[in-house]
Amino acid sequence: MTISTTTATSDNNFDYIIIGAGLAGLSLAVSLLKNKITGRKRILLLEKSQQQYQGRTWCFWENGADWWDSLVSKTWSIATFYEGTRQLAKELAPMKYKMVHSDDYRRYVFNILRKQQNIHLLSRDVVDCKDLGTTVAVHTEEGLFFAPLVFDSRFQLAELERHKGHILYQQFIGWFIKSEEPIFDPQKACLMDFRATQDTHVSFCYVLPKTAHEALVEFTIFSKQIYSDQYLQALLTTYIDEHIDTFSFNVLGKETGVIPMTDYAFGSPSNRIIPIGTAGGCSKPSSGYTFTFVQQHVKHIVQQLAQDRLPLPFHKLQAKRFLFYDRVMLRILKEFPEKGASLFFSMFHRNNANSMFKFLANQSTLWQEINIFRKLPVLFFLRMAWREIVRDK
Numbered sequence: 001m002t003i004s005t006t007t008a009t010s011d012n013n014f015d016y017i018i019i020g021a022g023l024a025g026l027s028l029a030v031s032l033l034k035n036k037i038t039g040r041k042r043i044l045l046l047e048k049s050q051q052q053y054q055g056r057t058w059c060f061w062e063n064g065a066d067w068w069d070s071l072v073s074k075t076w077s078i079a080t081f082y083e084g085t086r087q088l089a090k091e092l093a094p095m096k097y098k099m100v101h102s103d104d105y106r107r108y109v110f111n112i113l114r115k116q117q118n119i120h121l122l123s124r125d126v127v128d129c130k131d132l133g134t135t136v137a138v139h140t141e142e143g144l145f146f147a148p149l150v151f152d153s154r155f156q157l158a159e160l161e162r163h164k165g166h167i168l169y170q171q172f173i174g175w176f177i178k179s180e181e182p183i184f185d186p187q188k189a190c191l192m193d194f195r196a197t198q199d200t201h202v203s204f205c206y207v208l209p210k211t212a213h214e215a216l217v218e219f220t221i222f223s224k225q226i227y228s229d230q231y232l233q234a235l236l237t238t239y240i241d242e243h244i245d246t247f248s249f250n251v252l253g254k255e256t257g258v259i260p261m262t263d264y265a266f267g268s269p270s271n272r273i274i275p276i277g278t279a280g281g282c283s284k285p286s287s288g289y290t291f292t293f294v295q296q297h298v299k300h301i302v303q304q305l306a307q308d309r310l311p312l313p314f315h316k317l318q319a320k321r322f323l324f325y326d327r328v329m330l331r332i333l334k335e336f337p338e339k340g341a342s343l344f345f346s347m348f349h350r351n352n353a354n355s356m357f358k359f360l361a362n363q364s365t366l367w368q369e370i371n372i373f374r375k376l377p378v379l380f381f382l383r384m385a386w387r388e389i390v391r392d393k
């Protein structure tokens with residue numbers, strides 16, 4: 001099924017062009033529409049994939065609710081963590097951990113977009129974007145489109161090949177499983193189970209139960225290389241054999257993917273072409289969480305456009321110290337992967353969930369951060385921080 005709702009536009013000039021109907025492109029399109037100034041603009045959304053849906057889940061934490069709340073398929077108020085023989089259950093209040101399915105997100109946003117005359121959805125593979133001075137030319141295999149501002153969510157891992165700083169790959173393989181026995185506690189989300197071996201890379205599983213019988217069980221690794229799906233599948237099945245207490249289960253669906261964990265300076269040489277989503281640096285370098293950062297960037301973009309101002313790239317919205325913390329953490333995860341499990345576990349163990357979630361969302365105060373750091377192996381962190389400082393010189 002294609003996403004095209006128009007076969008062609010006689011006028012190929014738009015106010016904004018959005019490339020990619022994934023998390024960032026959809027969030028931006030719907031948020032532009034919700035604003036009374038940007039909602040009147042002529043907008044083109046280009047998506048290359050002929051497949052209607054990505055089949056991904058996006059999880060995030062939130063205190064309160066926003067427009068996507070009706071799309072949340074499950075929330076949890078308790079999070080659990082495992083490391084070696086240690087285990088921890090943490091009350092998340094006032095936060096909640098939430099899950100949105102990308103299919104529901106896309107369906108909901110498309111239903112809104114399709115009703116608007118000023119939004120054009122086209123199924124096109126974008127080949128290139130060129131800033132021509134007062135407008136940007138977007139080349140697709142079937143023609144050219146123009147807009148003074150383009151929001152681009154295309155991302156290729158190859159873009160990072162020449163990056164001299166830190167790069168790890170966060171790889172996921174998740175199965176939505178249904179067990180015959182009622183084995184899950186739907187109130188509790190297991191966010192990190194580090195009981196798998198941690199020799200060459202940090203690896204953990206998360207288990208997000210929908211009901212007592214159904215859960216998303218997802219194996220995740222942070223590593224310097226990209227592993228095959230077969231390798232990841234073997235890790236996932238071993239985890240299920242060892243830690244999920246079921247005689248038999250069915251796999252209802254799967255999700256896989258790779259995202260970068262890097263201090264690469266995502267950006268664009270043109271301030272008329274604004275990278276968004278993972279391509280815009282919205283995937284947090286030390287955790288991979290993206291949903292909340294995409295929404296932060298989208299809010300900024302809409303506010304700026306409504307005031308006729310150029311939006312900033314995502315990294316300019318973040319206090320610089322958060323990138324520094326991410327770099328220190330990336331260095332540790334890269335050079336001492338065997339320490340990752342105990343560090344993540346200890347951070348959640350020794351701090352309340354609210355301050356941890358604020359910290360992970362780059363929304364903590366300096367005082368909250370000091371409180372988190374002083375409970376960690378301080379000398380080790382200072383040594384790693386020093387090496388980051390020296391690297392800059």
Ligand SMILES: Cc1cc2nc3c(=O)[nH]c(=O)nc-3n(C[C@H](O)[C@H](O)[C@H](O)COP(=O)(O)OP(=O)(O)OC[C@H]3O[C@@H](n4cnc5c(N)ncnc54)[C@H](O)[C@@H]3O)c2cc1C
Nearest residue numbers: 020022023024047048058059125126257277278289290291
């Ligand atoms: C399996 C998996 C699970 C994840 N889970 C979470 C999670 O729980 N929480 C969280 O915060 N983050 C999560 N992430 C990270 C992140 O939220 C997602 O990767 C998210 O989809 C990134 O959004 P995006 O818009 O940048 O990219 P995408 O959602 O990948 O969207 C990019 C879109 O651009 C289109 N496109 C690409 N090239 C072109 C082209 N040339 N022309 C036109 N269109 C093009 C693609 O087809 C795609 O639809 C997960 C990632 C993966 C892979």
